Amino acid sequence: MMNQHMSRARKPGERTGNLDATVFSGSRRAALKCRRRIWKMAALAAAFSLFALYLAWLEAYDAAPRHNDDAPLAEAAAQGAALSAGTGAAPAGDATGTGPDLVKRGEYLARVGDCIACHTSDKGRPFAGGLAIHTPFGTIYTPNITPDPDTGIGHWTDADFMRAMHEGIGKEGERLYPAFPYVEYTKVTERDVQAIRAYLNTVVPVHYTPPANNLSFPFNLRWLMFFWNLLNFDEGRFVPDPKQSAEWNRGAYLVQGLAHCEECHTPRNFTQGLKTSERFSGAIQAGWHAYNITPHKMSGIGGWTDQDVTSYLSTGVAPGRANAAGPMADVVADSTQYLDSEDLRSIATYLRTVKPIDKGESRARAGWGAPASDVVALRGTKINGANGAQLFLANCATCHNWTGEGVGASAPGAYPSLIHNTVSGASDANNLAMVILHGVSRTTKVADVLMPAFDRDLSNEQIAAITNYVTKRFGNPQSTVSVEQIGNLRATPQ
Incomplete structure (x- = not known):
């Protein structure tokens, strides 16, 4: 039903009360909205200013001790030993001197930490960095940690090195990315950190500057690591559990x-x-x-x-x-x-x-599998397309046996059985496919193990066929891969 204001014709120039109220109400809402926007901007500016002041305070607070620890390693090692004495937590080879014993201990600890793996892109220049680490946010290149004074850590003090290991902060106060596992290294005792530094001081200095990181915005802003650390990092040394051995x-x-x-x-x-x-x-x-x-x-x-x-x-x-x-x-x-x-x-x-x-x-x-006898069934059979059994016999059986039982049993360097094998029996076939694509190279004190890579010799369809044959015959039959998955794995940077 029409209301009164709509039931008669309006005279020229006449304005209804409702229209006046609407106009006033709209103007008032606009003014309120404008004021709210101003308040929001002011609040945001205030918050940003407070945060900037906090960062400045943090930088000033942390800056004082950053470069003033030039005490000899002996003193630092002795202090670390005192702090961790009696814990039973440090690895074997427990030397606390400053000479060859400390360096030898540091070499052992650097092995435990696998420092050489990430900080070496060219085996001819160990610890010189440059290894590309691919992350969802871009590529990080590992730094040079040789004692070169210009491109390495030759000018780092003991305190600089300790701070990087324990707090994830570099020499100039920059926040390090967690591709460097300071989240775990923070637990390492001061004594052991000093031993690692003593060892790194003895490696051959290499004058080499690794490529710059290639991270997308805003992940290239190191100060954002402050917030990441709030969520994911608890700084502090390992505390032994007195209830455990x-x-x-x-x-x-x-x-x-x-x-x-x-x-x-x-x-x-x-x-x-x-x-x-x-x-x-x-x-x-x-x-x-x-x-x-x-x-x-x-x-x-x-x-x-x-x-x-x-x-x-x-x-x-x-x-x-x-x-x-x-x-x-x-x-x-x-x-x-x-x-x-x-x-x-x-x-x-x-x-x-x-x-x-x-x-x-x-x-x-490792609970799956039984020997296969497909070689008999394939004799005289015409094969069309990518047949997993045929491809396995042509490419894999020489080393792993056509039954899948391997060659050499448990002798060092033996060709492993695919039966009762964690790779073929896993609930996903990723590692099996990756081994076929990229092969295996593993050198230890007991054996040199080498399996050739087939990424250049076999298509995605053929590798998928072999992978699915192996999981079905020798491993978990529910674990399968598609040709598309093989393509994705092939394209994954290594």
Whole structure:
């Protein structure tokens, strides 16, 4: 029903009360909206100013001690020894002198931390950096950590080095990116950090400037790491658990600190920080699956013995279970094979006590498989397209046997069985496909292991066919890959 104001014709120049009210109301709303916008801008400016003042204060507060620690390594090492004496947490080779013993200890600790792996892009210039680390935010190039004074860390003081390891802050106060695992290195004792620095002072200085990082905006702004650290970083040294044995504490110190096992074996949150609720439950790294290493019987390594763990870390082989490939082969070759038996046992002891995490597997990764006899059925058969059995016999059977049982049993350098093998029995076929694509190169004190890469010889369709044949015949039949997935894995930077 029309209201009164609409029921009669309006006289020229006449304005209704409702229209006046509407105009007034609209003007008032516009004014209020404008005032709110001004207040918001003022609040934002105030917040930004306060934050800038805080950063300035933080910089001034931290700047004083940054370059004033030129005390000899002897004093620093002695202080570190006093702080950590009696904890049973430090690795073996416990020297606290300033001469050859300290350097030897630092070399061992640098091996534990696998420093050479990330800080070497050219084996002819170790520790000179330049290795490209691909992240979801762009590419980071590792720095030169040789004692070269211009391009390396030759002008760093002991305090500079300590601050980088413990706080993730560089010589000039810049915040380091967590591709450098200071999240774990913060747990390392001062004594051990000083020993590593003493060793690095003895390596050959290399005059080389690595490429600049290539990170997209805003991730190229280092000051944003302040907020990342708030969410993902707890600064502080390892504290031994008095309720646990010295061996357990030693293992915890190594795994949580220098060895930084979580960096690969723990999934990440949306900020690329570690999901601490799922520690050691497995993650994908550059296309490779760093498996679940919790003590869960099916999803993890709960069925492994301590000897299996120590053998795997020292040789790259857990007989009848696993053979290291990809990034883990590099870890074994560059780092864990050099650990002494006491530290290896300590790592196994600690890993057995972490929270077991169930990923839903119905059978352990090494629990699958039986010998095949497809070679008989293929005789005289016409093959069309990419046939997995035929491709396996043509490319793989020479080393792994046409039955899949391998050659050489558990002898050093043996060609591994694909039966009861964690790669073929995994719930995803990533690592199997990556091994076929990129091969295996693993050099240890017991053997030189080499498997050729087939990325140049076989198409995506052929590699998918071999992968699916191997998982079906010798491993987990539910684990399959598509041609498209192979293409994606092939394109993943290594």
